[in-house]
Amino acid sequence: MEILTNLVIGMIAALHLYFLWFEMFAWETTGRKIFRQMPAEIFPQTKVMAANQGLYNGFLVAGLVWSLVITDPIWAEKVALFFLTCVLIAGIFGAITASKKIFYVQGLPALVAIVLILIG
Secondary structure, eight states: OHHHHHHHHHHHHHHHHHHHHHHHHSTTTHHHHHTTTSOTTHHHHTHHHHHHHHHHHHHHHHHHHHHHHOSSHHHHHHHHHHHHHHHHHHHHHHHHHTOTHHIIIIIHHHHHHHHHHHHO
16 A cells, blocks of 8 residues: 555656646746647746746645655655645645646545555
């Protein structure tokens, strides 16, 4: 169970690393492909805002990766639960305010990881 849980946490970290990359470095190219419903002229105007969001995703990545390298299992679990809860809350907020798809991409994997930790 621990291996599966760590794989899910790693996949969530990788996903947020991807968010960091496109929000901070490819907002005007990849961002346009992801957010097709937004007018093209919005992307240059929101580049700094997107980079800020990317930075926050980087903090989530750092916390999730940190939880994978902590040797004390209790401490690792608590750190993972904290950062996964942050991801889950962001996914729920995104689903409510922007698109329900955000919950499935971001919130649901975090919820699965939280459940895996709690039943493991």
